[in-house]
Amino acid sequence: MTKLIQMEWKKLNQKTVWMELLIYMLILIFFPAFFIKVAMPAFGQSYAAAIELNGFIQMGYVLFGGSLINHVFIEEYKNKTISLSFGYPISRQKLFTAKVLFIALFVFFATIITFILSGLTTYLLDQFFPIINGKPTTSDMLEFFSSMMIGSVLITLISFIPLFYFGIWKRAVVPAIICSIFIMQLPNFSLFFNVKPDVVVIILSILGAISIFLSIKTAESVGEI
Amino acid sequence: MNHVVKTSGLTKQVKGKNLVTDINLHIRKGEIYGFLGQNGAGKTTIMKMLTGITKPTSGEIELFGQMLSERSKSVLKRVGSIIEYPILFEHLTALENLKLHCEYLGYYDEKGMKHALDMVHLRGIEDKKVKEFSLGMKQRLGLARAIVVKPELIILDEPTNGLDPIGIKDIRDLIFMLNKEYGITFLLSSHILGEIEQVANRIGVIKNGRLLNEVALEEIRKQHTDYIELLTTNAEKTVYLLEKELHISNMKIIQGNRIRIYDLSHTQNDISKLLIQNDIGLEEIQKHSSSLEDYFYKQINGGGMND
Numbered sequence: 194m195t196k197l198i199q200m201e202w203k204k205l206n207q208k209t210v211w212m213e214l215l216i217y218m219l220i221l222i223f224f225p226a227f228f229i230k231v232a233m234p235a236f237g238q239s240y241a242a243a244i245e246l247n248g249f250i251q252m253g254y255v256l257f258g259g260s261l262i263n264h265v266f267i268e269e270y271k272n273k274t275i276s277l278s279f280g281y282p283i284s285r286q287k288l289f290t291a292k293v294l295f296i297a298l299f300v301f302f303a304t305i306i307t308f309i310l311s312g313l314t315t316y317l318l319d320q321f322f323p324i325i326n327g328k329p330t331t332s333d334m335l336e337f338f339s340s341m342m343i344g345s346v347l348i349t350l351i352s353f354i355p356l357f358y359f360g361i362w363k364r365a366v367v368p369a370i371i372c373s374i375f376i377m378q379l380p381n382f383s384l385f386f387n388v389k390p391d392v393v394v395i396i397l398s399i400l401g402a403i404s405i406f407l408s409i410k411t412a413e414s415v416g417e418i
Numbered sequence: 419m420n421h422v423v424k425t426s427g428l429t430k431q432v433k434g435k436n437l438v439t440d441i442n443l444h445i446r447k448g449e450i451y452g453f454l455g456q457n458g459a460g461k462t463t464i465m466k467m468l469t470g471i472t473k474p475t476s477g478e479i480e481l482f483g484q485m486l487s488e489r490s491k492s493v494l495k496r497v498g499s500i501i502e503y504p505i506l507f508e509h510l511t512a513l514e515n516l517k518l519h520c521e522y523l524g525y526y527d528e529k530g531m532k533h534a535l536d537m538v539h540l541r542g543i544e545d546k547k548v549k550e551f552s553l554g555m556k557q558r559l560g561l562a563r564a565i566v567v568k569p570e571l572i573i574l575d576e577p578t579n580g581l582d583p584i585g586i587k588d589i590r591d592l593i594f595m596l597n598k599e600y601g602i603t604f605l606l607s608s609h610i611l612g613e614i615e616q617v618a619n620r621i622g623v624i625k626n627g628r629l630l631n632e633v634a635l636e637e638i639r640k641q642h643t644d645y646i647e648l649l650t651t652n653a654e655k656t657v658y659l660l661e662k663e664l665h666i667s668n669m670k671i672i673q674g675n676r677i678r679i680y681d682l683s684h685t686q687n688d689i690s691k692l693l694i695q696n697d698i699g700l701e702e703i704q705k706h707s708s709s710l711e712d713y714f715y716k717q718i719n720g721g722g723m724n725d
Contacts (some may be wrong), residue, residue, distance in 0.1 A: 196521070203518055206509045273505050275472045278620055280499060281522040282491040418470055 197283070197291035204274070205264055214303055217257050222311045224250050228317045230326065235246045237325045240333040247311055248340045251348060252377050258352020259373025261296045265302070266360040276418055285412040289361075293353070293405055301349045304382070308341040347394055350365065350401035351376060357404040360417050420447045421480070422571050422603045424713035425466060428477035430463050437463045438627040441477070441502035445571075445605055450597055452618030454714050460627040461607040462502055466576050468605070469499045482570070489691030495523055498569035500577060504560025506548045512559050513544040516566055525567045534566040535559075537592060558704075561589065565596065572596070573605045578613060586613070593617055615710040623717045630717050638713045645706050646686055647678045653677055663692055 225247045229237040236246040269275040278288050320327045329337075354376050359369035376397060380390040408416075423445035430437045438460035445451045453461045466472040468479060479486040486494045506515050516531045526584055535541050538558040548556065557580050564572050577593075578586045594617070596602045607716040608614050614621060615635065624629045650656045660666040668681040671681065679689070686703050693700045 199578075200518065200521060203514075203521075204507060204510075220549065261516070273502075274507060276466075276501070277505055277519075278522075280469045280494060280497075280501075281472045282470075282494040283522070284488055418466075 194287070194291060194294070194362060197287065198295045199297040201265060201292055204269075210261075210264065213257065213260055216283045217253060217303070218307050218310065221307045222254050222314045223394060224253075225311055226315045226324060229315075230322075236325075239326055241336060243315060243325050244312075244340055247308070247337075249380060250311070251304055251308055251344055252351075252380065254300055254307070254348050255352045255377040256370070256373045257303065258300045258349070259295060259355055259370050261299060262353075262356050262360045262369055263366050265292050265296055266356065267364050267366050270364045270418070271366075273418075277413050279290045279418065280375065285416055286409055289409050289416060290414040291357070293409065296353070297349050299354050300312040301345050304345040304348050305341060308345065309338075312337055312341075350398040350405075351394070353401040353404045353408075354397065355404070357407040357411075357415075361411075362409050422447050422482060423451075423605065425464075425468075425476075425624060426480075428464065428467060428479065429444070430460075430467060431475040432555050436627055437625075438467075443629060444453070445603060445623060446634060447602050448603055449619045450593065450604040450617055452614035452621040453605065453624060454611065454614060454621050454710075455607075455624035456718065457609065459478065459626055462575055463627075464624070465499070465501050465573050465605070465607065466667060469497060469501060470494050471501060481634040485685065495567070495694055496562035496570045497573065498567065498571070499571070499573040499575075500557075501575045503576075503579065504556045506556060506559060506563075509547060509548040510692070511545050511547055512540060512551075512562075515559065515564055518565060519563050519723055523567050530568070531562075534562040537565065538562045539588060542694050554582060554585050557581055558585070558589075561592070571601065571603045571605070575607050576609065577606060578608065578610070584622040590617055611711045611714055614674055621627050621710070623714060625718055633713075635710065638710060643716070644682060646682065646689065646702065647672075647702070647704050647706055648675065648679070648689065649673065649676050649702035650663040650693060655696070656693060656698055659692055659696055659698070660689070664688065 225236075225243060228246060228250065229243060233246070236242045262394050269278070279285060280286075315325070316329065352373070355369040355372040359372055379397065380393045383390045383393040421444055423443060425441050425443040428441040428443070429439050436464055441460075441464055443464070453464070455461045463472070468475050468486075469480070470486060475487065475710060481493045482496060484490065486493055506676060507518065510518070512535065515529060516534065517526075517528075520526055520531065532541065532544070535544055538561050540555065540558050548559065551559065557577070561574070561577065564574065574593075574650075581589060590613075593604055593606070597604060606614065606617065618635060620634045621638075622633065630670045650657070653671050656675075656677060657662075657669065657671065660669065660677075664684050666679055666681045666684065669677055669679040672678050690700055690703060
């Protein structure tokens, strides 16, 4: 399986993916400090509030996940390179599992790294241009790392929501990306529906897991060329 | 009979429409089998099923005596193919495309890859990105990929598409060489009947998704006698002279002064000379060779099934 995951990476236009990742990272690293300074200074009242904000901002990786679904699944169908994979002595379920794991690992580690870098950047900027009240406490640090781990897992799961329907069934790039943008924004609007953002995130994660399950389970039927 | 490919009742249905129906294909070890059929007859669909790209709706595929199914695809290691057109990763180089293919098949031999590129005359551009390739170069690279892991069966759908006449000859020679020296079995399709005629040992004619007939080219040649057709000013006298002077008896007057000679022991020149010497006007003389084309059109226009 490790070999298959590596090959998914080799097949990609790596320069494009690295460039995309760089852009996401740059935006998401500086966005928390920018947001506190320009849009919502309320999140600067404490490090706890800033950490909560950072967690929501990293939802941006849901969109990156959508973009990877496009590169790894939809483009392969559109360019017909998927038929090459189907001609190898590997079952379609195994091929799709490798693709899913590749996207999952990429999104997960990119989110983790960006979490750390955005935390450090926000802290350093706060040292030079104070935007957050007080200093980070040990409990803030623990909260940051637990939010980083849990957040990265949930964001990874959520990013798979468009996979089954738009990625494999419809093979449609634009709807898949629009779906990712909508999902990414959904927790921010949860209060309009009187639902806690955390509940929305958990529901979305379950939907992502269902999408992964259906994608692999139906690889032989829905995944047919 | 040692069959490399054997299918029984192979059927593919898409959206309620049968693309191919009840295909019983038999390809023997070491032969070059040509698929003949009009566009949309179902040649590519059959090839896609044989290479695991698409699954049959019903029926069975046996490759090298092993059933091909989604759960048992290991036999595909022994098959190389180009279906429809060479599908390549355009942003990768020629060598990277070959490496990726080899890795999927658990084969790694850089020398072998370079040798495959040599065979298709693509040496020296292995580090060039495929997006910079012409269609002919892509076709050659597709072929290099099909042969790089030394498969025992190579399935090529329109392998000479996009190639210039020299390229076509190169590919034909390569197919002959691989078939003769390495004993590789080939399944080819081409819309150019002459191409198949020059390469194949046996053909399968497909019409509207059904395999009408499987026959050896040698058999077609035997069944369809060549003849010389001539139009003279005096048919009776011509027949008399041909029988008396050249001892030709296998001939018939087909219409007016038009005669067909099936005994080809004498050349057109001998016949012309004889008629001129005897003051018989010769308006037309032509040798007809019945070709695969004749056979194909006969099959397509009402040829029977061979079940």
